[in-house]
Amino acid sequence: MDGVHDMGGMHGFGPIVRDELSYHDEWEVRVHGISNAMAVNGGGRFSLESLDPAVYLGSSYYERWLLARINTLLQSGVITQDEFDASVANYATNQQADLPADDPEAYAKALSAGDARDTEPSVDATAPRFDVGDQVVVCTIHPDGHTRLPRYVRGRRGTVILRYRPQGFQDHEPIDDQDGVQPMYAVRFEGTELWGDQAEINSSVVLDMWESYLEEEVATDGE
Numbered sequence: 001m002d003g004v005h006d007m008g009g010m011h012g013f014g015p016i017v018r019d020e021l022s023y024h025d026e027w028e029v030r031v032h033g034i035s036n037a038m039a040v041n042g043g044g045r046f047s048l049e050s051l052d053p054a055v056y057l058g059s060s061y062y063e064r065w066l067l068a069r070i071n072t073l074l075q076s077g078v079i080t081q082d083e084f085d086a087s088v089a090n091y092a093t094n095q096q097a098d099l100p101a102d103d104p105e106a107y108a109k110a111l112s113a114g115d116a117r118d119t120e121p122s123v124d125a126t127a128p129r130f131d132v133g134d135q136v137v138v139c140t141i142h143p144d145g146h147t148r149l150p151r152y153v154r155g156r157r158g159t160v161i162l163r164y165r166p167q168g169f170q171d172h173e174p175i176d177d178q179d180g181v182q183p184m185y186a187v188r189f190e191g192t193e194l195w196g197d198q199a200e201i202n203s204s205v206v207l208d209m210w211e212s213y214l215e216e217e218v219a220t221d222g223e
Helices: 026-038 043-049 053-057 061-075 081-093 104-115 191-198
Strands: 135-138 157-168 181-190 204-210 214-216
Touching: 026 061, 043 061, 061 081, 135 181, 157 204, 181 191, 191 204
Parallel strands: none
Antiparallel strands: 135 157, 135 214, 157 181, 181 204
């Protein structure tokens, strides 16, 4: 989906500040663990991308993931809004209250339910359409659900520089009925193709892309 989270190639956000710390507080470690443990059929990323733009920009990295997981639990019916509000009120007034993990029986039951999640069946991928050196054009699409295709490369021309083993397609919705496992490529884009005269000299960007993101470049007269 198109949203404020897709910041690639956008102007006005300033330079990227490198932070060598993975975590700044213990709660961030807990949120990371919760996010990995839940993994509700990819719903986490879609919930993350569906956050209100003001909330998204005003939240830290792990605050976004926490809000996304809460929304996923509410939307999937695992918990209700009343249950969530009651739990928040309980810990707000009694910060020493037992956590669910402090109940060994309940915790073991929750872990067992997580282990029983259905896994995606193995699917044979089709033969790859492209090879190293092929010129390709990125599809111009605007899906409603989660997508790994950045806006700034849609409609741009690139060159396949590496072909990976087939990998599971992770978008919220299939593209052209291509779902499951499909070929994946590393595609190189010249900086001038993406940003024109404003690109740095000799710059380029390499993106990993599923086959359904790509179309064969059609040569025009004179090329």
